[in-house]
Amino acid sequence: MYFANPPMFGLRSIPFAIVALTIGSLLVASCQPSKPSVKIGINAELTGEMPAVGASCKQAAELFAEQVNRDGGIMVGGTKIPVELSVVDNSCKADQSAAAAQRLISQNGVLVMVGPDASSCAIPAGELAESLGCLMISPWSTNPKTTQDTQTGKPKKNVFRACFTDRFESPVLAAFATKNLHAKTAAVLYDVTSEAPTSQSALFKEAFEKAGGKVVSMETYSTGDRDFSAQLTKIRESAPDIIYLPAPYNDTPLIAAQARQLGIKAPFLGSDAWSSPDIIKLDTGKNLEGSYFCNHYSTEAATPKAKQFIADYTARYGNAPDDVAALTYDAMGLASQSISSAGKVDRTAVRDAMAATRTFEGVTGHFVYPEGARDPEKSAVIMQIKDGSFHWVSTVDP
Amino acid sequence: MKYLAQQAINALQLGSIYALIALGYSMVYGVLTMINFAHGDVFMLGAFFCLLLIALVPVPFWLALIVVMAATALLGTLIERFAYRPLRKAPRVSAIITALGCGLVIQNTTLGISPYARPMPRLLENATYQFGGVTITMLQIVIIGVSLGLMLALDFLIRKTSFGMAMRAIASDRAMVSLLGIPANEIIAITFAIGAALGGAAGLLYGMAYPVVSASMGITVGWKAFVAAVIGGIGNMRGAVLGAFILGSVEVMTVAVLPSTYRDLISYSLLLLILVFKPYGLLGKPALHKA
Numbered sequence: 097m098y099f100a101n102p103p104m105f106g107l108r109s110i111p112f113a114i115v116a117l118t119i120g121s122l123l124v125a126s127c128q129p130s131k132p133s134v135k136i137g138i139n140a141e142l143t144g145e146m147p148a149v150g151a152s153c154k155q156a157a158e159l160f161a162e163q164v165n166r167d168g169g170i171m172v173g174g175t176k177i178p179v180e181l182s183v184v185d186n187s188c189k190a191d192q193s194a195a196a197a198q199r200l201i202s203q204n205g206v207l208v209m210v211g212p213d214a215s216s217c218a219i220p221a222g223e224l225a226e227s228l229g230c231l232m233i234s235p236w237s238t239n240p241k242t243t244q245d246t247q248t249g250k251p252k253k254n255v256f257r258a259c260f261t262d263r264f265e266s267p268v269l270a271a272f273a274t275k276n277l278h279a280k281t282a283a284v285l286y287d288v289t290s291e292a293p294t295s296q297s298a299l300f301k302e303a304f305e306k307a308g309g310k311v312v313s314m315e316t317y318s319t320g321d322r323d324f325s326a327q328l329t330k331i332r333e334s335a336p337d338i339i340y341l342p343a344p345y346n347d348t349p350l351i352a353a354q355a356r357q358l359g360i361k362a363p364f365l366g367s368d369a370w371s372s373p374d375i376i377k378l379d380t381g382k383n384l385e386g387s388y389f390c391n392h393y394s395t396e397a398a399t400p401k402a403k404q405f406i407a408d409y410t411a412r413y414g415n416a417p418d419d420v421a422a423l424t425y426d427a428m429g430l431a432s433q434s435i436s437s438a439g440k441v442d443r444t445a446v447r448d449a450m451a452a453t454r455t456f457e458g459v460t461g462h463f464v465y466p467e468g469a470r471d472p473e474k475s476a477v478i479m480q481i482k483d484g485s486f487h488w489v490s491t492v493d494p
Numbered sequence: 495m496k497y498l499a500q501q502a503i504n505a506l507q508l509g510s511i512y513a514l515i516a517l518g519y520s521m522v523y524g525v526l527t528m529i530n531f532a533h534g535d536v537f538m539l540g541a542f543f544c545l546l547l548i549a550l551v552p553v554p555f556w557l558a559l560i561v562v563m564a565a566t567a568l569l570g571t572l573i574e575r576f577a578y579r580p581l582r583k584a585p586r587v588s589a590i591i592t593a594l595g596c597g598l599v600i601q602n603t604t605l606g607i608s609p610y611a612r613p614m615p616r617l618l619e620n621a622t623y624q625f626g627g628v629t630i631t632m633l634q635i636v637i638i639g640v641s642l643g644l645m646l647a648l649d650f651l652i653r654k655t656s657f658g659m660a661m662r663a664i665a666s667d668r669a670m671v672s673l674l675g676i677p678a679n680e681i682i683a684i685t686f687a688i689g690a691a692l693g694g695a696a697g698l699l700y701g702m703a704y705p706v707v708s709a710s711m712g713i714t715v716g717w718k719a720f721v722a723a724v725i726g727g728i729g730n731m732r733g734a735v736l737g738a739f740i741l742g743s744v745e746v747m748t749v750a751v752l753p754s755t756y757r758d759l760i761s762y763s764l765l766l767l768i769l770v771f772k773p774y775g776l777l778g779k780p781a782l783h784k785a
Contacts, residue, residue: 145710147609288755316755320714322704325504326749326757333497346611350706357622358500359629378613378706381620 133180137200139211144188148372156421160428173439193217197224208431215239215292222255231447235423243470258427270303283336288316296342342367345375352383371419392419393460396488402459426458496627501750509742510641514696515719518689520734532596534716540697555617563691570690604709614705727778
């Protein structure tokens with residue numbers, strides 16, 4: 097009834113006028129015929145526990161989109177359609193990544209969702225992609241559960257990844273520890289509330305003991321913990337040859353510093369979650385010097401395609417791409433190849449095209465997707481932290 | 495034995511930091527019967543102020559401690575003046591929501607300015623001492639020493655000075671205190687300032703002990719310190735310290751003898767059990783007789 101008899105220029109009507117104008121202009125804007133574009137959603141960890149991961153993901157996706165759009169876009173059924181990115185922050189939290197997936201798929205209408213990167217986020221987001229019928233490619237989530245249907249244990253229909261899984265990574269590290277470092281005993285310290293470290297630790301223990309070693313202590317903590325002295329004192333008592341720390345890049349320097357303060361001298365082994373160069377910036381005490389970790393690619397052992405990407409990325413952002421950036425670039429490549437071979441802007445067709453993909457040449461190496469598989473078979477690299485930077489040690493093929 | 499002694503030192507370090515933060519919760523509750531949920535974020539800012547200060551001018555540890563405490567004290571007073579004082583007569587739930595809101599504003603402002611975790615530069619020489627297989631670092635000695643010093647100073651302030659007497663008077667009857675001509679608002683502001691300064695000092699020490707500083711670092715620690723304050727009897731300063739050391743020891747000792755996965759389960763079950771038998775906390779007394 098407010099508007100039944102409005103005063104012509106009453107002061108009170110000003111806020112209403114503003115609201116009405118805003119809504120009106122929004123409506124007009126949304127009614128305009130929009131240019132055809134291929135929408136790709138990015139579900140990234142821009143804030144929260146690992147902002148460096150989200151930043152790399154976003155930057156690589158933007159670089160990819162810029163490069164593709166410079167040539168006019170993705171070739172879809174004879175015409176080139178430009179790529180439009182829709183970037184949403186998932187705060188590195190399970191619930192928010194599901195909300196972000198919901199928003200990208202139902203509201204923003206994306207054709208493909210790239211991300212999330214952390215397994216804790218990729219698993220819930222994958223459930224939504226599965227039920228809403230949208231192709232999702234996680235660049236960096238290594239937890240086997242991401243692409244698995246929780247009920248049947250079979251691969252999910254719509255969820256793929258651009259990286260190897262923990263089933264490959266953890267045995268690679270265990271073999272490296274027993275063969276190259278001649279370790280007989282190992283201790284493991286991991287975040288029991290986070291998906292990737294939990295699965296990696298269990299798989300590492302299994303592989304390490306199969307190789308003849310013994311895991312003498314298996315300790316846990318919770319996300320957000322800063323004091324690891326009790327667990328480390330316990331580990332010190334068990335005197336392991338090596339310590340496996342599948343912790344993210346920002347927890348690892350803390351754990352390492354406390355371990356060294358307690359006089360623990362055993363070398364550390366880490367997962368691909370170490371791969372952000374921020375780990376070196378945060379390790380002010382150089383406690384990680386000499387430690388090894390498993391990674392998806394190395395700038396030192398790069399193919400010509402990877403070299404071109406590294407040069408472009410460095411020129412654009414002023415720092416070399418880490419593995420999240422490289423994998424995101426590959427996930428974007430996979431997405432764009434699927435859209436292209438689908439030949440039309442249609443979610444089901446794009447998903448089917450991705451499922452039909454058998455090989456892909458990415459910047460992180462040669463991808464092979466076996467029939468029906470959602471996880472590529474590809475090589476891993478072992479890296480060492482030496483003189484304040486990452487150095488390539490060896491490449492392990494599947 | 496050696497193993498337990500090492501774990502005892504770990505517990506002492508953790509307990510000292512919890513105690514400094516728990517005091518802030520307890521002091522504010524003592525004078526206003528209000529839970530200052532922004533305190534965990536003031537603690538976090540203590541570490542960030544130190545980073546900022548060192549980035550501007552390289553100062554020694556003692557000076558950094560004083561500057562950080564002064565800065566967080568000022569912040570605490572501002573929060574009290576502009577966020578809490580206007581709501582002092584509002585329903586208690588509004589004050590709690592305001593406190594939560596203040597905390598979120600601080601946290602997200604910090605997150606906006608610095609979304610990345612940052613390394614804390616080393617302020618002290620990294621010396622390590624061995625006592626029959628037990629390792630203690632210079633840093634641990636400083637953390638425990640500074641915390642104990644600040645706690646003793648506070649205890650003296652509350653028990654032996656006229657300011658402390660005024661503070662205790664406000665805790666027991668705020669309306670009467672104003673009638674007697676004691677400037678209640680000033681005393682409350684100073685209480686906030688002291689609480690925030692202790693929180694800031696804890697943030698600095700915590701940042702030195704665990705040298706990766708991030709905007710979310712105040713959440714878990716803030717909660718744990720709050721729990722410690724409640725266990726000890728919120729509103730009671732010695733209780734807060736006692737609660738903090740108990741929580742620190744239980745946490746560390748649970749991990750020392752049991753698989754570490756059970757840490758929070760065992761420690762919080764035990765603490766709940768304490769509350770069942772001592773609902774006002776270990777040293778707390780039923781209403782009206784606080785501090």
